[in-house]
Amino acid sequence: MLVWLRLQEARSAVEQLAELYKALGDVRVIVLADQPDGDEALNLFSAGVRGYCNAHATAANLRQVAGVVEAGGLWIGESLMKRLVVSTQAAISRLPDAKLLRESISVEAGAMSALTKREEEVARAVANGASNKEVARQCGITERTVKAHVGAVFQKLKARDRLHLALMLNGQRSS
Template identity: 50%
Template sequence: MRLENASAGAVEPAMVWLRLSSDATVAQQIAKMRQTFPSQALVVLSDIPSDLEALAVLSCSARAYCNTHAGKEVLSKVAAVVEQGGLWIGESIMQRLLAPTDSQRPLTVLAGHAWATNLTEREIEVAKAIALGGSNKEIAAQLEITERTVKAHIGAIFEKLKVRDRLQLALLVKNS
């Protein structure tokens, strides 16, 4: 295990990076990191990433999981998302989290659920579309509104539901 951003006498970083090794379990490595950095956002890097390892990392309260060999642009995006309080996970794990329990039917969400109580009808439509994995552009086309309007609805939804990102919203909608 290698600790990144750790230097004696320095101001504690807001984010730390951990490159996983094969000499200990994910939980052991993260627990050791948490002894030194108990409250910092944790980004975990893996030489051989997998969905199962990603789930283990996220269940240990890490804020991001990605390939050690990711390019500079990707790592910059990871840092930006984590700095803003979001989660960074790969597309395959996102699909696994959002996949309907019955693969034969699409995700259906009724407006009567508690999460939808304070939302407008249009915000509910946008939230459902996000839960189904729609991009802003796709949602705009589907609802025949502009992307700017979609972004405004998303901002209002996040604020009303007290969620930080699309993943949290999708999990809230799907699991209601």
């Protein structure tokens, strides 16, 4: 049986998950995230979720995810996977390498911290391939306002256009 649940944005996903498990017992949950986030994914997985993927995945993709979970597996996106492996590697081999670490976190955490909530939200959506119009609909604001936020993000992150922003936020390019 397949059920579609829309979580309340106001509350924590993990919290709602816990309720779900308590109410229904042994269910397998796959989370589709509008804007995938590694930290959120990790929390969800340790909360018992069996799959975590981009909500904008193709039908074929989703079928595959469903298949894997149905067979008792766990589904995790490639990028998150890599991240897990890398970070675990680092922890195991105990190589502090502070410089490299700081460099890599400065992209995701440091740079993003310069952005306001709204800007970050818009930035993630854009980096995921959304057009200004789509972002506007998702956020319930005018396309004009989206442009303002996007522009601000470009300045703060020194991105010259949305494509470069996407490359930066997705870790392809450090600059």
